Amino acid sequence: MFAYFQRIREILSQVEELESTSLAQAVEILSDAIKKKQAIFIFGASHAGILAEEMFYRAGGLVSINPIFGRELMLDTRPISATSQMERLVGYGQLLAKKTPFKAGDVLIVHSVSGRNPVAVDLALAAKEKGVYVMALTNLTYSRATKSRHPSGHRLCEVADLVLDNHGHIGDGACQVPGIEQPVGPSSTVIGACILNHLVVEVSRNLAQSGLSPVPIFYSANLDGGDDKNRQIYETYREAIHYDL
DSSP: OOHHHHHHHHHHHHHHHHSHHHHHHHHHHHHHHHHTTOOEEEEEOGGGGHHHHHTSSOTTSBTTEEEEOOGGGSTTOSSTHHHHHHHTOTTHHHHHHHTSOOOTTOEEEEEOSSOOSHHHHHHHHHHHHTTOEEEEEEOHHHHHTSOOOSTTOOOHHHHOSEEEEOOOOTTSEEEOOTTOSSOEEEOHHHHHHHHHHHHHHHHHHHHHHTTOSSOOBOOOTTSTTHHHHHHHHHHHHGGGOOSOO
């Protein structure tokens, strides 16, 4: 009766065991960027973009994380099938990069489960040309079972500086139900959110232990004094923030 719960726990255990080195490296890269007041960007297309929203402008989250939203890739696009066409459109990721204020030393997290579509690869390549460090949050098993749709023949995992594997299944469904060929219950959003929020916690711990003050974490706007504290943090880190509070 709790097959999905059980499978998610199993995948999280795999991530904890097998991605520990990559996660520790990500913590160091992100911590260093924040200390230097570099910007951190995050992108995902369609459902992968849910994690860009998860990381952006929320209590307990890092202030210097900036989402990259492609209007045509958002889930309120109609018809929704247009989002699939747009993430396969060669050059669209380059257009997103042109309107993003990347600087050398910034960090870009790209979330793409299959890692095969041009928008993710184009954005990653364009960012790297500007000296941005690219982290890929992807599913290596899934990605290696597919062919790239990018003209270069490369998948996201092959162009990123650091890869974080979500250890999901091909096709993303986590549970096999008798009588249904397609596995059901996608795991990438749950696992991806755990991975990214793990990074938020450990980066914050790292920064606090290094003596950095204030650590750029959002206070809840629904607690007394939260707005004032957020404005103070914004002023301290404003050169790494590319949105308005």
